[in-house]
Amino acid sequence: MQLTVIQQRIYELRGQRVMMDYDLAELYQMETKRLKESVRRNRKRFPEDFMFELTKEEYDSLRSQFATLKNPPSVDGQPATSKRGQHSKYPPFAFTEHGVAMLASVLNSDKAIEMNIAIVRAFIALRQLALQRSDFLQQLQQLRTELHQRIDVHDAQLNQIYEALENMLDIEAEKKAKEQAWKNRERIGYQ
Template sequence: MKDLTSIQTKIYEIRGQRVMLDFDLAELYQVETRSLKQAVRRNIERFPEDFMFRLTKDESNYLINIGKSQNVIPPDYNIGSTELFAFTEMGVAMLSSVLRSKTAIQANIVIMRAFVAMRNYLLSPSVPSAELDELRRRVLALERGIEDTNAAINDLSEDNRQEFDDVYMALAALAEKKKETSERPVIGYKKN
């Protein structure tokens, strides 16, 4: 049986709900995906929309493309004309009444623990608030750094303005000097 962490990586957020997909569940229950779907279809009244929903073609294609590129979905997986089923936590619990093998029961227990662990993590006040505090500290540090950088740029701009003023003054002084030197008599040999 897989550990909680590996199962948690198979829990996706789709339509604002945490769900597991049919092929992942079939793998965990050690049954074929088609068998799992067949059992669900035979007992469809046990799976209302808040327990299980079918992904649209666009959602399926997006998940398949992203999943294959990240090695989440097996490269040989082909949806073909079938549709993907997404099971919420309650839907996964309901699967245990549809799939009755020992493996399915054990897998269901571990999956339910994974959902609960994930929910507890997300609802835990200490972890997110500590992470938020760390993010706030980093943002404040960045803001201070930006303020320091802007101040340095302003100081540099003021220094540059002063240097440009000095250069213009020097150029003006040189231009005046050139006028004075051009009015002097030429000294040296005369050319015939």
């Protein structure tokens, strides 16, 4: 499975990157109910920083943002009855990267192990992307600072050039004024 497909199922909640139990169950090709049962039987392996249950508000927000649950189709304008288990009434579990890795020890199928490896790689790729972005932003900030310093230096140099030109123009103006004054002076002596 492509990393981008897995990365699209990684959400940010409570300041952590997480995957929902229903997405993991789909990737592992098992029922969400079975995945949750396995986790509950091994609850000690999943501390709060590995897995947490969403609050009702988080769950509702996630449902509205990502349309995680399907609306049943309507028949003759009347809503159809949904299949049992299609619409979960309990908030999902959110698994951090460490929680997903721990699932490998709980779920013992070849598919689960294969998918765990792919999911951990997706988390690693996202982390590397974030680090590269951070490095890029740091380099951009450094370039911006250097540019401002160079502009400040160039501004100072241009101001010095303008002052020198003004001084030269003032000196020329004074010379011309003296020459004009010399020519217009009142002459004494024989003509």
